[in-house]
Amino acid sequence: MRRVAVTVNGVHREADVEPRQLLVYFLREQLGLTGTNVGCDTTTCGACTILLDGKSVKSCALLAVQADGREMTTIEGLQRDGELHALQRAFHEHHALQCGYCTPGMIIAGLGLIQDDGELTEESIRLGLEGNICRCTGYHNIVKAIQVAADELTPTRM
Amino acid sequence: MTQTAEATQEQAKRYVGGGVLRKEDPELLTGQARFIDDIALPGMLWVGVVRSPFAHARINGVDGSRALELPGVVAVLSGEELAGDWEAGLPCAWPIATRSWPTPTDEDPRMPDHWPVAHDKARFVGDPVAVVVADSRAHAKDALEAVDVDYEPLEPVLDVEQALGGDAPRCHEDLGDNRCYTWTLENGEVERVFSEAPVVVKERYRHPRLIPNAIEPRGVVVQPAPAQGEFTMWSATQIPHIAKVTLSLTTGIPESKLRVIAPDVGGGFGSKLNVYAEEAVCLAVARRLGLPVKWIEERSENYLGTIHGRGVVQDMELAATEEGKVVGVRARVLADFGAYLQLVAPGIPLLGAFIYHGLYDPEAYLFECTGVFTNRTPTDAYRGAGRPEATYAIERTIDALARRLGKDPVELRRRNFIPPFDEPRATAGGLEFDSGNYPATLDKALELADYEGLRREQAERRARGDGKALGIGLATYIEMCGLAPSQVLSALKYGAGGWDAATIRCHPTGKVTVVTGTSPHGQGHVTSWAQIAADELGVAFEDVEVLHGDTAIAPLGMDTYGSRSLAVGGIALWNAAQKIKEKAKRIAAHDLEVSPDDLEWTDGKFQVRGVPDKSKTIPDVAFAAWTAHSLPDDVEPGLEATHVYDPPNFTFPAGAHVCAVEVDTETGEVEILKYVAVDDCGNVINPTIVEGQVHGGVAQGIAEALYEEAVYDDAGNLLTSSMHSYRIPSAAELPSFVTDRTVTPSSTNPMGVKGVGEAGTIAAPAAVMNAVADALAPLGVTKIDLPATPERVWRAIRDAKGGAQ
Numbered sequence: 001m002r003r004v005a006v007t008v009n010g011v012h013r014e015a016d017v018e019p020r021q022l023l024v025y026f027l028r029e030q031l032g033l034t035g036t037n038v039g040c041d042t043t044t045c046g047a048c049t050i051l052l053d054g055k056s057v058k059s060c061a062l063l064a065v066q067a068d069g070r071e072m073t074t075i076e077g078l079q080r081d082g083e084l085h086a087l088q089r090a091f092h093e094h095h096a097l098q099c100g101y102c103t104p105g106m107i108i109a110g111l112g113l114i115q116d117d118g119e120l121t122e123e124s125i126r127l128g129l130e131g132n133i134c135r136c137t138g139y140h141n142i143v144k145a146i147q148v149a150a151d152e153l154t155p156t157r158m
Numbered sequence: 159m160t161q162t163a164e165a166t167q168e169q170a171k172r173y174v175g176g177g178v179l180r181k182e183d184p185e186l187l188t189g190q191a192r193f194i195d196d197i198a199l200p201g202m203l204w205v206g207v208v209r210s211p212f213a214h215a216r217i218n219g220v221d222g223s224r225a226l227e228l229p230g231v232v233a234v235l236s237g238e239e240l241a242g243d244w245e246a247g248l249p250c251a252w253p254i255a256t257r258s259w260p261t262p263t264d265e266d267p268r269m270p271d272h273w274p275v276a277h278d279k280a281r282f283v284g285d286p287v288a289v290v291v292a293d294s295r296a297h298a299k300d301a302l303e304a305v306d307v308d309y310e311p312l313e314p315v316l317d318v319e320q321a322l323g324g325d326a327p328r329c330h331e332d333l334g335d336n337r338c339y340t341w342t343l344e345n346g347e348v349e350r351v352f353s354e355a356p357v358v359v360k361e362r363y364r365h366p367r368l369i370p371n372a373i374e375p376r377g378v379v380v381q382p383a384p385a386q387g388e389f390t391m392w393s394a395t396q397i398p399h400i401a402k403v404t405l406s407l408t409t410g411i412p413e414s415k416l417r418v419i420a421p422d423v424g425g426g427f428g429s430k431l432n433v434y435a436e437e438a439v440c441l442a443v444a445r446r447l448g449l450p451v452k453w454i455e456e457r458s459e460n461y462l463g464t465i466h467g468r469g470v471v472q473d474m475e476l477a478a479t480e481e482g483k484v485v486g487v488r489a490r491v492l493a494d495f496g497a498y499l500q501l502v503a504p505g506i507p508l509l510g511a512f513i514y515h516g517l518y519d520p521e522a523y524l525f526e527c528t529g530v531f532t533n534r535t536p537t538d539a540y541r542g543a544g545r546p547e548a549t550y551a552i553e554r555t556i557d558a559l560a561r562r563l564g565k566d567p568v569e570l571r572r573r574n575f576i577p578p579f580d581e582p583r584a585t586a587g588g589l590e591f592d593s594g595n596y597p598a599t600l601d602k603a604l605e606l607a608d609y610e611g612l613r614r615e616q617a618e619r620r621a622r623g624d625g626k627a628l629g630i631g632l633a634t635y636i637e638m639c640g641l642a643p644s645q646v647l648s649a650l651k652y653g654a655g656g657w658d659a660a661t662i663r664c665h666p667t668g669k670v671t672v673v674t675g676t677s678p679h680g681q682g683h684v685t686s687w688a689q690i691a692a693d694e695l696g697v698a699f700e701d702v703e704v705l706h707g708d709t710a711i712a713p714l715g716m717d718t719y720g721s722r723s724l725a726v727g728g729i730a731l732w733n734a735a736q737k738i739k740e741k742a743k744r745i746a747a748h749d750l751e752v753s754p755d756d757l758e759w760t761d762g763k764f765q766v767r768g769v770p771d772k773s774k775t776i777p778d779v780a781f782a783a784w785t786a787h788s789l790p791d792d793v794e795p796g797l798e799a800t801h802v803y804d805p806p807n808f809t810f811p812a813g814a815h816v817c818a819v820e821v822d823t824e825t826g827e828v829e830i831l832k833y834v835a836v837d838d839c840g841n842v843i844n845p846t847i848v849e850g851q852v853h854g855g856v857a858q859g860i861a862e863a864l865y866e867e868a869v870y871d872d873a874g875n876l877l878t879s880s881m882h883s884y885r886i887p888s889a890a891e892l893p894s895f896v897t898d899r900t901v902t903p904s905s906t907n908p909m910g911v912k913g914v915g916e917a918g919t920i921a922a923p924a925a926v927m928n929a930v931a932d933a934l935a936p937l938g939v940t941k942i943d944l945p946a947t948p949e950r951v952w953r954a955i956r957d958a959k960g961g962a963q
Contacts (some may be wrong), residue, residue, distance in 0.1 A: 032191070034193075039457065041456050084187065098850060100186030100191055100680070102424075126890045138855075141850060
């Protein structure tokens with residue numbers, strides 16, 4: 001066991017973890033943040049995407065011990081004062097989710113794109129989402145929702 | 159008859175027909191949803207499944223001693239040890255015997271034993287052969303690797319055609335051979351029509367196995383209550399009700415002591431329309447140990463142990479006149495069922511059997527399907543189930559006929575369409591279609607796609623010898639939805655009914671609870687059902703709660719699959735609302751001291767004719783019915799109604815999709831330039847949700863056409879065994895779609911709805927492949943099979959050039 005101290009969604013958390021514990025299961029099973037989902041075992045589907053020190057990463061591809069001392073944002077950390085984040089709102093208003101399983105990872109990936117990139121176009125959004133698989137929506141409305149949220153957020157850059 | 163989408167909805171409707179935002183979303187958007195892996199119970203143990211690494215092997219023994227020495231391992235159970243835990247094998251609810259429809263069969267269905275854990279032979283790579291139980295996810299996984307199974311490998315049978323050969327290895331020795339059934343449907347003088355027709359085209363299509371890939375893997379949690387002998391099972395399933403009945407039969411747990419809950423379910427596409435070994439195993443282990451247990455599927459397990467779809471070889475023939483009138487359709491199908499019969503596998507080809515003539519009207523029709531056992535993962539329903547195969551066969555062959563006759567595929571389709579109709583109409587396959595206006599749908603699709611413009615551009619590219627070939631493909635389709643009239647299911651030997659149920663409970667405070675027997679997992683029933691109830695009862699959308707997916711809360715139901723939910727469960731709800739209004743009208747009349755005949759339902763309330771200020775709303779009546787201070791003599795207190803609806807017929811959505819592709823003739827790469835979907839699913843409750851269903855279906859259909867295929871090696875190993883090697887398209891590979899609708903209300907049900915969940919997946923493979931074939935035709939390519947990967951397209955071009963490249 002090894003002690004890991006992290007900041008998740010602005011809250012300091014500490015726990016003992018097995019060295020082999022994946023970050024995603026540390027979040028889900030030790031910290032109780034079950035909003036981040038697991039959809040594959042090959043780091044392909046992106047359901048487990050979170051922000052680690054502001055960058056979107058797949059939390060199934062990291063060990064919990066690698067996150068020691070670092071800062072993370074998960075889907076649970078996006079709302080402010082009970083209000084949906086612009087991306088969550090855009091997903092709702094543009095029907096960008098159906099079963100909702102890929103949604104947390106998709107929203108965080110979209111957030112990563114908005115923070116990283118300059119101008120987002122349909123093409124750059126599509127390329128930027130290459131690591132996130134959705135089986136329900138055909139991506140049409142996801143791309144639209146991220147575009148809408150990006151337009152809303154761009155002047156303030158988060 | 160066919161109207162614009164907007165004009166069909168009644169003016170008085172406040173919610174139905176509008177793009178109301180989904181009630182389901184807030185919890186899904188914020189990480190507060192509860193999917194199966196989010197459920198953890200105190201003292202819970204983890205179940206792991208040891209799976210055969212061989213496609214075909216005798217099991218000589220299972221030794222769990224090494225595993226039992228590992229930390230946290232509680233039990234190792236072989237198939238033999240578990241054999242006494244089963245009252246019956248895993249269910250196949252749709253056994254089909256050899257027969258010529260409608261002549262009854264004199265043969266019994268050939269149903270192999272399917273035990274949850276194999277104990278004599280393993281019959282596919284992934285077949286469960288033992289179970290481990292441990293105190294954590296990681297310890298269960300460690301234990302799996304330490305179970306020693308003594309296998310004696312046997313030669314596998316993998317190919318459907320070879321499987322039917324006399325000397326093929328046998329998947330199930332007791333059945334004698336690998337044939338499951340041959341089922342034939344014949345209408346008209348098929349032999350004569352084909353022998354006399356001046357034109358006959360004949361095509362063979364290999365439709366690969368597909369892996370459904372719901373993004374949430376499956377999972378099961380069981381909480382036993384040993385003193386009461388009761389069990390609660392949470393399962394990532396589309397079918398909590400069917401699972402409850404069938405798992406009760408498999409495990410012997412009385413149905414009255416088994417509660418099945420589908421929590422939030424992360425997609426299904428048919429893969430969760432099944433009853434699986436792991437559900438039975440978790441119930442059995444929980445019963446043995448008296449402790450809660452959990453099993454969560456890994457994606458690699460999902461590829462092996464969850465059903466695959468499609469996997470058919472289709473020989474399709476059309477007989478036609480020189481002018482292009484199709485007079486005969488003959489389809490012969492070989493269907494790969496894999497190693498065992500899963501829940502409805504034998505019936506899947508029958509869902510296409512009646513519609514291989516598409517939207518056309520031949521005088522002679524033959525469908526024949528032979529189901530075959532192989533040593534591969536069992537197949538079953540995958541989005542569309544039988545209908546994408548049928549649509550693919552007819553629509554590609556219609557294009558082949560157009561090429562043969564030198565006619566435009568649009569013209570050929572128009573010539574053969576069943577003319578517009580709005581009352582039930584007999585068709586060549588023997589079904590009565592409910593309503594349709596196929597030319598209108600095609601016209602709209604062609605207009606949106608700018609078909610003429612595309613053809614002009616194609617001619618220009620061809621004239622200048624452009625290396626990027628433009629291909630234009632269309633697919634029209636018919637689907638049979640709204641599964642299903644119970645009497646028809648009986649005739650087709652399905653083991654259950656096709657009804658569904660709804661309860662409406664009007665609370666004294668004015669709120670309304672709707673309980674539905676459907677089990678949504680992304681389709682938005684909570685929203686659509688609330689729209690229907692709110693409009694029918696004159697209450698606010700926000701005041702309607704919709705409950706589903708728990709057999710204790712919604713005891714009556716047949717669940718969600720086959721685009722049935724609205725056309726069956728939605729109509730049950732509509733009928734329950736009428737029952738509420740019938741009772742409410744009597745109470746309102748009593749309160750208003752008028753005769754019920756003096757009341758009319760206006761603006762969502764009962765109003766005394768001609769006296770607008772004398773009225774009662776449903777919430778008014780619900781309160782009166784609850785206090786019961788003054789009710790008519792023979793009226794019971796309370797305002798609640800249940801309706802169980804058994805549809806009189808299927809519904810028949812139809813549509814026309816147009817696809818334009820660009821094929822790089824150097825690399826074989828196919829890019830979709832434009833995709834237009836015009837669908838007619840009858841009246842629409844929520845156009846935004848309908849559009850979303852089409853988007854997702856089209857994406858899956860494009861994936862089927864261009865990317866996805868389960869590939870096996872000669873030993874029966876799945877080579878495309880992860881999301882790395884099985885190519886699911888991301889946003890980067892797909893375009894935005896153009897969607898629109900025509901509206902031809904169904905004559906089957908009072909709301910005029912048809913269903914839309916599978917439409918995109920049914921049309922898209924044919925539309926895309928017709929476009930690819932159209933692009934390649936000038937290069938001399940006459941045959942291209944699914945999926946049109948760059949390699950396959952490149953090889954087809956090279957072979958057409960005579961191998962010189």
